[in-house]
Amino acid sequence: MNNATYISIFYIFAAITVFSAAFVVFSKNVIYSAFALLFTFFGVAALYVFLSADFIAVTQIVVYVGGILVLLLFGVMFTNSIMQADLKSDVLHVVPGTLLLVATVGGLLFTFYTTGTWKPSDVQLHGSVVERIGIETMSRYVLPFEMASILLLAVLIGAAFLARYDKVRNNEQ
């Protein structure tokens, strides 16, 4: 694949990501926002591939599309009268909002252009990243990994406790 094709594919995915993200924010229909999020996640995954982080790209799809987006869609669909809800806020502060936006974007861009070193690394990535991720997880980052697993276990137990069939209360009724 030559360079021009490569760059044009990159810009297609970048455009998909940015425009769908804008749609998520600006759409007044919650369902459309949720479905537009699919394209955002997909575009971000594609951008990870361009950074040769294919494992993270697939993880992005599994976690965000397969997990979070489906949960979000279920939540939105099971909410009553979702299509009638008027999402526009009554209170509008245009001037402070614009100031905040300009300050944030300006600050971010300033940080990017002054502190960031945008040179590609000298060492090209070769072979599989998966093995290195596995080895690092099991050696240097084993403590955070185990702590995350304990946290997830606690969440799982809590969710099971909340969703459990309540025998005592059911007998009372």
Place this chain on the structure above:
Amino acid sequence: MSVSAISQISLPFLMGNNLNAWSDALAGLTISWFPLGLVIIAAIPLVFIALYALTYGVYGERKISAFMQDRLGPMEVGKWGILQTLADILKLLQKEDIVPTSADKFLFVIGPGILFVGSFLAFAVLPFSPAFIGANLNVGLFYAIGIVSLEVVGILAAGWGSNNKWSLYGAVRSVAQIVSYEIPAAIALLCGAMMAGTLDMQQISVQQSGPYGFAHFFLFQSPIAWLPFLIYFIASLAETNRAPFDIPEAESELVAGYFTEYSGMKFAVIFLAEYGSMFMVSAIISIVFLGGWNSPLPNLGSVALYDWTSGPVWGAFWIISKGFFFIFVQMWLRWTLPRLRVDQLMYLCWKVLTPFAFISFVLTAIWEIYVP
């Protein structure tokens, strides 16, 4: 590694015997700036899905179900009804494309598209032959498991967009089922990945090649491998909404599930996606546990059956026949087993398959570490 043993009788014009020789040659093919070869690589699985869905998927399933029920099946159009599928396609093309007035137009139209894309994207990492794979990713197996989640969003879009109770119920049931059964399926495949030591689909296949044919397949390489094999097969039935896990489209309760409102070409696209994912799960189970494109025939002394039946073309033959065999088993089960209730479905997933998947995971890990 017996890559060199592959294909001693392959025809000389088929460009070398190296791994991925065909797809690499195609990827290099560009006309001025247009990467024609890449388009051809993407088109090959697409044409394959269409052809197989027409012949084996529709006609084969009708005939097989007819024979299992002691009927004749389609007999009128052509000899043994062979042209029935073509007649059906012509009918489908001429049908009016109905969009219900109260449907959400955008989601209704985009649903089948997302569904088909999700099913088709997984074909990128299926090695159709030692010499052909769409994208030789080193996270291939993980990608194939993960990309299925796109299908889930497509099903929800179709079910919600139809603005029909049955469609929404079907979609919610289908998604709940797919999301639940992903867990035992992924853990079962992880056992295969542990035995191979890689997630690269082509390398998983290479690890299972050897002169003794089927004896090198992972299913026969460890005494526990039958357990993840069985778990993945059951979970894959649920992931493709096949019987006995077809409550999402239970015709006696929900008309036709999430595609109740679809007609014409949109219906055809949904069906292509279903047949696509049927072949996809069948191909994955044959790659991870049954050697993919490797010949199952062993070398018996001077009768070198393995060497005679290996090579790029033979490889394509073997993986497609293994996939078709599992699709046949899926059809067979459909006409044998009754449908499960929702609570039975969840019981089977969370209380039977998931614990056994964990057990097989631990046992496979012990076997891989302590048994050389």
